[in-house]
Amino acid sequence: MSPVRKKITVRLGADELEEIRSMARRLGMTVNDFVLAQALFHDQANGSLITTNGQVIGSHLIGQNFSKPEYFHPRPSAAGANGYDPTATGGSNLGPTSAKLLNGTTKIDDKKNEVVDLDGIKDRVVHYSVDNDIPYESSVPLDQFKDSRGELDDVKLIKAFNDDKSPLIFRAKEPIPADAVTASASGIDPHISPRNAELQAARVAKARGASVDQVRALVTQHTEGRTLGVLGEPHVNVLDLNLALDAQFSVRTGER
Helix, strand or coil: CCCCCCCCCCCCCHHHHHHHHHHHHHHHHHHHHHHHHHHHCHHHHCCCEEEECCEEEEECCCCCCCCCCCCCCCCCCCCCCCCCCCCCCCCCCCCCCCHHHHHCEEEECCCCCEEEEECCHHHHHHHHHHHCCCCEEECCCHHHHECCCCCECHHHHHHHHCCCCCCCCEEECCCCCHHHHCCCCCCCCCEECHHHHHHHHHHHHHHHCCCHHHHHHHHHHCEECCECCCECCCEEEHHHHHHHHHHHCCCCCCCC
């Protein structure tokens, strides 16, 4: 005997049918958005990635750290333990009158060494001024804060700024752009101000063996205006500018 086949009928109520329709609409909208984004905004939809020789080296949207003299330096970053971590975006959450933000703090590490916990704004102003040959006044000669290699010791500087009896007083003789010494809310801002780039141009030109005018011209080429003409301020994408530097200028022997 052949098996008896029973027909099972499933009746869905109005609520169940509406839920299925809703899921179908959401799926259709998601697919539609994906297709349109890939067709109309391919680069943006895929993270505005930058590739060199077929290899992804970064994104137009995410700041990276550059510390060598031949490159323009980005904004400071409080994202992650060492900064510039796109998986741990955020600021310091310290207010403008915070002594910790202004003076910086130190801590004792696992090896019982005193190290920098947070480099304050004042410490950043010192480095920015010295690195970019900006004239300054200091209540104490900076040579007192250098290590055996002749480099500025941040622990010594931070302790001097936090000295209750006789704190170190340091003043740059020309205004330092705020974005040069303060982190953004995300910690991965890819841009700096045109003025910040201009003040770094002489240092970069020296390291590249180029003229300051040549480097400044490159900065001008990579300066973007306000978004939609009214939002924000003019800005320079640091990664784009540094890639243009590598393409146009070499690095002087021994500088790397």
